[in-house]
Amino acid sequence: MLFKLSAKNMKKSIKDYAIYFFTLILGVAIFxxxxxxxxQTVLLNVTSSTYEIIDLMINMLxxxxxxxxxxxxxxxxxxxRFLMKRRNKExxxxxxxxxxKRKISLILLIETLLIGLVSLGVGLLLGIGLxxxxxxxxxxxxxxxxxxxxxxxxxxxxxxxxxxxGIMYVIIMIFQTLSIxxxxxxxxxxxxxxxxxxKLKNPILSILVFIIxxxxxxxxxxxxxxxxxxxxxxxxxxxxxxxxxxGTFLLFWSLSGLLLKIVSSMKxxxxxxLNCFTIRQIGSEINTTVFSMSMICLMLxxxxxxxxxxxxxxxxxxxxxxSLAPVDIEFTKNLxxxxxxxxEMGYTEEQREDSTISIAETLGNIGFxxxxxxxDVLDFNVYATNDILVSDTLGSYYEEAKQKYPSLAFxxxxxxxxxxxxxxxxxxxxxxxxxxxxxxxVVVADFDQWIPLREEALRRKTPITLLGKTYVPKEEKVTKxxxxxxxxxxxxxxxxVPDDAVEESIRQxxxxxxxxxxxxxxxxxxIENTLLSLDASKTVLNASSKLAIIEASxxxxxxxxxxxxxxxxxxxxxxxxxLALKELSESSDNKERFQVLRKLGADTKMIHRALWxxxxxxxxxxxxxxxxxxxxxxxxxxxxxxxxxxxxxxxxIIMTAIFLIFIYGGYFYLTYTCSKNMIKER
Amino acid sequence: MxxxxxxxxxxxxxxxRSSLTKAIDDISFTVDQGEFxxxxxxxxxxxxxxxxxxxxxxxxxSGHIYVADMDITKLKKxxxxxxxxxxxxxxxxxxxxLDTLTAYENISLAxxxxxxxxxxxxxxxxxxxxxxxxxxxxxxxxxxxxxGQKQRVASARAMxxxxxxxxxxxxxxxxxxxxARMLLxxxxxxxxxxxxxxxxxxxxxxxxxxxxxxxxxxxxxxxHELRKGKQNRKEFFDAIIDVVTLLGGDLSDAL
Numbered sequence: 001m002l003f004k005l006s007a008k009n010m011k012k013s014i015k016d017y018a019i020y021f022f023t024l025i026l027g028v029a030i031f032x033x034x035x036x037x038x039x040q041t042v043l044l045n046v047t048s049s050t051y052e053i054i055d056l057m058i059n060m061l062x063x064x065x066x067x068x069x070x071x072x073x074x075x076x077x078x079x080x081r082f083l084m085k086r087r088n089k090e091x092x093x094x095x096x097x098x099x100x101k102r103k104i105s106l107i108l109l110i111e112t113l114l115i116g117l118v119s120l121g122v123g124l125l126l127g128i129g130l131x132x133x134x135x136x137x138x139x140x141x142x143x144x145x146x147x148x149x150x151x152x153x154x155x156x157x158x159x160x161x162x163x164x165x166g167i168m169y170v171i172i173m174i175f176q177t178l179s180i181x182x183x184x185x186x187x188x189x190x191x192x193x194x195x196x197x198x199k200l201k202n203p204i205l206s207i208l209v210f211i212i213x214x215x216x217x218x219x220x221x222x223x224x225x226x227x228x229x230x231x232x233x234x235x236x237x238x239x240x241x242x243x244x245x246x247g248t249f250l251l252f253w254s255l256s257g258l259l260l261k262i263v264s265s266m267k268x269x270x271x272x273x274l275n276c277f278t279i280r281q282i283g284s285e286i287n288t289t290v291f292s293m294s295m296i297c298l299m300l301x302x303x304x305x306x307x308x309x310x311x312x313x314x315x316x317x318x319x320x321x322x323s324l325a326p327v328d329i330e331f332t333k334n335l336x337x338x339x340x341x342x343x344e345m346g347y348t349e350e351q352r353e354d355s356t357i358s359i360a361e362t363l364g365n366i367g368f369x370x371x372x373x374x375x376d377v378l379d380f381n382v383y384a385t386n387d388i389l390v391s392d393t394l395g396s397y398y399e400e401a402k403q404k405y406p407s408l409a410f411x412x413x414x415x416x417x418x419x420x421x422x423x424x425x426x427x428x429x430x431x432x433x434x435x436x437x438x439x440x441x442v443v444v445a446d447f448d449q450w451i452p453l454r455e456e457a458l459r460r461k462t463p464i465t466l467l468g469k470t471y472v473p474k475e476e477k478v479t480k481x482x483x484x485x486x487x488x489x490x491x492x493x494x495x496x497v498p499d500d501a502v503e504e505s506i507r508q509x510x511x512x513x514x515x516x517x518x519x520x521x522x523x524x525x526x527i528e529n530t531l532l533s534l535d536a537s538k539t540v541l542n543a544s545s546k547l548a549i550i551e552a553s554x555x556x557x558x559x560x561x562x563x564x565x566x567x568x569x570x571x572x573x574x575x576x577x578x579l580a581l582k583e584l585s586e587s588s589d590n591k592e593r594f595q596v597l598r599k600l601g602a603d604t605k606m607i608h609r610a611l612w613x614x615x616x617x618x619x620x621x622x623x624x625x626x627x628x629x630x631x632x633x634x635x636x637x638x639x640x641x642x643x644x645x646x647x648x649x650x651x652x653i654i655m656t657a658i659f660l661i662f663i664y665g666g667y668f669y670l671t672y673t674c675s676k677n678m679i680k681e682r
Numbered sequence: 683m684x685x686x687x688x689x690x691x692x693x694x695x696x697x698x699r700s701s702l703t704k705a706i707d708d709i710s711f712t713v714d715q716g717e718f719x720x721x722x723x724x725x726x727x728x729x730x731x732x733x734x735x736x737x738x739x740x741x742x743x744s745g746h747i748y749v750a751d752m753d754i755t756k757l758k759k760x761x762x763x764x765x766x767x768x769x770x771x772x773x774x775x776x777x778x779x780l781d782t783l784t785a786y787e788n789i790s791l792a793x794x795x796x797x798x799x800x801x802x803x804x805x806x807x808x809x810x811x812x813x814x815x816x817x818x819x820x821x822x823x824x825x826x827x828x829x830g831q832k833q834r835v836a837s838a839r840a841m842x843x844x845x846x847x848x849x850x851x852x853x854x855x856x857x858x859x860x861x862a863r864m865l866l867x868x869x870x871x872x873x874x875x876x877x878x879x880x881x882x883x884x885x886x887x888x889x890x891x892x893x894x895x896x897x898x899x900x901x902x903x904x905x906h907e908l909r910k911g912k913q914n915r916k917e918f919f920d921a922i923i924d925v926v927t928l929l930g931g932d933l934s935d936a937l
Binding site: 267268271272273274275276277280281283284592593595596597598599600601602603604606 | 737739760763764766767768770772778779780782783787790791792793794795796797799800803804839
């Protein structure tokens, strides 16, 4: 009997539940999709070091899943509370008829169970479908060839989804039972009669608060863009963040009063058609949801920034590698380790001895046949001395620079390279070569943050004195370039000097760069594996290879992208769902209001237009403010991530927009359609 | 005088063939321009159904309703809205003011729906506010007003468009006797002064006594009709009470 009642209730109110269902199903599906990535990566053809990154990624994703389940849990509780409120009268009738609270709880319990089962079932099906698409994305991310399309189903992800959502549903049931037991019949019967008091804010106060909010936001914007140099330590980033949060809140607090004030002073617009009604509706809606609107706005802001940055990191990381790692392998070895340094750092005597010989010799010692595997070999030394530190080469600019960038390492020794050595490297790398007079030097760098420092010193014609001889800058600009292969622009700068400027007594590091004697990726991988199998424990040899760099950056890119996507989508769903539920929960009040308008003679077109405007502004306002925030947020993210390169921002912003349109727009459309149905004339 | 409303053999049935309810059973009457007519009847007599049919909210089963020679039972949906907007004014028992708007804005809606420019609107609102004695409350919200004030604001909203016919459904139903008297005096004044045609449904003899003519309905049929003629309000009230008594105590809550 109770089961029948529950089932009928659900069927009857399926339209009211549409948003709730939609959200649950999406939540379940996304939860499954991101937890099922593990089973898809197993099928990929990738190297073992990529697997390590995948492992890390899967661990992080499951960590993020816990956080996500909290967000979804809160969202679902919030949604179920809204639905409960709408049914107060129904519960009151049950109670009047003499049904015990326990039985009402039981009805709700059965309903939640039904909803849970249906949403889990449909959501899992959708998730399994979507995860097939996801496997294409996964393969693409890790640049692995999908040998063949395989249908994948992850049992563990399925169990995990059932487990997490099961817990959420149990919590909802407890919550509902508790709130039923607290119900008073009189409150339930009269709950629809509460007459709304229009709490109007003082317009002058509103304007004042709006100005304060604008100033706070403006200053926060300034701090993260033009004024970024003022942020001198990491914890100072909380200043613009704090200002942004408080500013957003105050903005929404003042917005309804301000909006009303502005529009109502434009009398011709205000008193046109249903405009004054619509504006008032929006005003009262914003007024009652200042806190959630601000939260939603901030969530949208985070979503936009996370999505567009995550997607662009992946893009730029992989696109930089070809130019930043132009050769297959680079060996480096620090030379001439002193006895005290050996003891300090805990190296063995064998290793210290190894530091006195060249890389080529070491390779021979450990059994690697360089002639058989390597081609285009360049072997040279770089030089450094503790007599010339960064602070010295900045010259008169040092004091100023230290104040401006206190976190930079000014007390490290500068590196010198012979011009003939550098030109050989430059030719191999495809970089600009350099010619020097006998008393000149050139600075080579490509790290964006360091270039202005270096150039200021060059502009001041700062001389350097090396082994008793003085050199002056050849140019005021730094030459773009690097020695070490890497995935990013991280060369802070080294000095190219005439060949006779340095001598072996100050040699610091031996470098050997080369390509593999191989034509295909398979052959290269083979050589690399041979190298990896060598025992280098008794040496101080370091190596970085193009393949490893690619794998690491692809892996890191994928990691960031997946976590960004996961969080971004969940945030997006949460904020859109809260807005939709809020709007729909008011539709019963709105229904009466629209009925009055209809009796006054407003036609359907007019009413639908007013409804559309109302919902569009309600949805659009937080999005608009989030977008304004995001412009500055993305600029800031770009600055922070500038080492990754930021060449491809536009495609990722387009991708973000597509996500926004689909999810946020979907919720908007659903809300509008449901509201339209609810206010329909009968 | 010209009849502004002509009701001719209107019937309204509810239910199926096996259990038919005749809410309105062959009713015919006319209302002249500038007349103030009250329809009286007990709960369930069909008076509200009749009003709903005239206001085009409900549809008749058979018969015709003419407003200014236009047969509104034949109108299409879009035309109906236009008709309702331009020719009718509504006053409800529970006021139906929009709680988010001020009195001024509530009244303005009726005009802005008809695309009346702001300047003219402002002038007309101030004018009618004076007539209904609500100038002081124009800036207030419904929750800040008394019941009587609310009903007068609602009346202003109904009458500001100069409708051919104002339909009032139990306008005094939610008011105390003092507010009710004040409202009815305003109705009588507007009817007198601006020649507004008012059709009012009520079950209250006191309210009905302000009208020029009272039509009694019982079980969906016209039972009796009274004209005020030269009587004063007190005498007319007594005459109404006599009919109510005759109706058989169904209207025992009339006093």
